[in-house]
Amino acid sequence: MPSFDTAIYHAGFAVYNECFKPEGREKRFDHQRHIPLAALKESQAILQASKQRLRACRSFHELHRLVKQLISGINGVGPLVIYDTAERLGGYLGLYPERAYLHSGTKEGAQVLGLDVSRGVLEVAELPKALQALPPREIENFLCIYKDRFRAIAREI
Numbered sequence: 001m002p003s004f005d006t007a008i009y010h011a012g013f014a015v016y017n018e019c020f021k022p023e024g025r026e027k028r029f030d031h032q033r034h035i036p037l038a039a040l041k042e043s044q045a046i047l048q049a050s051k052q053r054l055r056a057c058r059s060f061h062e063l064h065r066l067v068k069q070l071i072s073g074i075n076g077v078g079p080l081v082i083y084d085t086a087e088r089l090g091g092y093l094g095l096y097p098e099r100a101y102l103h104s105g106t107k108e109g110a111q112v113l114g115l116d117v118s119r120g121v122l123e124v125a126e127l128p129k130a131l132q133a134l135p136p137r138e139i140e141n142f143l144c145i146y147k148d149r150f151r152a153i154a155r156e157i
Helices: 004-013 037-049 051-055 062-069 081-093 104-110 138-145 147-157
Strands: none
Touching: 004 037, 004 051, 004 081, 037 062, 037 081, 051 062, 051 081, 062 081, 062 147, 104 138, 104 147, 138 147
16 A cells, blocks of 8 residues: 555455545455445544554554444444454554454354354464464464354264
């Protein structure tokens, strides 16, 4: 991103970086195309108005908490939008997850594996040894992508 304003715009509207078109016409990430445009406009405006607070964050956890505080009250914005927004902003700011955040599919995958999902996050050390080699954001992808396979295996046992 050429600037933090542009990073906020793309994160707030959940759009691909290379698709800079007139507002609301960019290509959204597939798993966020169902979110009402009005919710994304409101989210993006709040994030832009809070850019100094966002830029002051020193960890991904702090950034995630602030994004949640800022946009969780918007109708249509849930845990996955909050996480994805924080992750995109964190990419610009150089802040990356230190633990696996549980939202939507990641939570389902963790539950099927019998992991404690009550805190909304998992420390890397809490995961099976094979997963501990992955960075937290890849752990989240793994839990989400393979949740259905985990369910199928659990049914066979």
